[in-house]
Ligand code: ADP
């Protein structure tokens with residue numbers, strides 16, 4: 001497993017500071033959830049960790065097992081074991097899902113040690129069945145014409161195929177009906193081990209009814225303002241975010 005550490009992370013977009021000092025440590029095997037109102041900076045956090053060029057880290061650090069993630073190119077971050085499921089997964093025209101996943105797996109392996117084709121196909125079939133996906137989705141172009149729910153399921157397919165050491169899942173629950181949500185949760189839960197940790201970013205508590213996080217953090221105005229266990233998410237579901245603002249004396 002790997003340990004991801006964020007220290008006093010500040011991130012700006014177009015010279016506007018969005019993240020104002022985020023501290024977080026995710027240890028091997030841990031599941032963390034970040035919740036927070038719209039505009040709090042949750043997606044900014046995910047994008048900054050993955051190295052999206054629009055997000056400028058102005059100070060602070062991100063390390064993976066002590067290695068400086070911010071010094072890494074985007075593909076090096078994936079190779080180091082980081083995985084990001086974006087809030088809005090992009091379409092890749094002309095590249096089939098199967099080819100995309102296979103090259104992503106191989107990009108993480110040494111040259112000459114590529115995954116054997118038959119082994120890949122078997123694993124892909126098995127995983128798609130597990131996620132109750134239509135097998136012909138493997139031959140379609142990545143996310144092209146996929147429904148919102150199919151895109152989210154497809155992100156979990158990539159996750160299970162790539163077996164990263166740390167996954168950041170941004171609103172993996174948004175736009176899912178209850179059956180799709182259960183399948184997505186089943187996929188994420190199947191990854192649980194000492195070799196895998198997960199940061200789930202979500203606006204709603206619903207996902208956490210199916211995946212119990214070890215830690216829950218609340219993000220507001222670019223900072224983590226409160227941390228706790230699963231009970232914190234339940235209270236947010238029942239009472240919203242207002243009580244935290246009052247507790248902390250935040251006015252808006
Ligand atoms: P959340 O995911 O918590 O809803 P975001 O990280 O998407 O929040 O957004 C945080 C803030 O950053 C918002 O005020 C949003 O308008 C702003 N923001 C996000 N992306 C961009 C961008 N590409 N350009 C300018 N502002 C942005």
Ligand code: MG
Pocket residue numbers: 038039043
């Ligand atoms: Mg949002």
Ligand code: MG
Pocket residue numbers: 042043044087170171
């Ligand atoms: Mg977001």
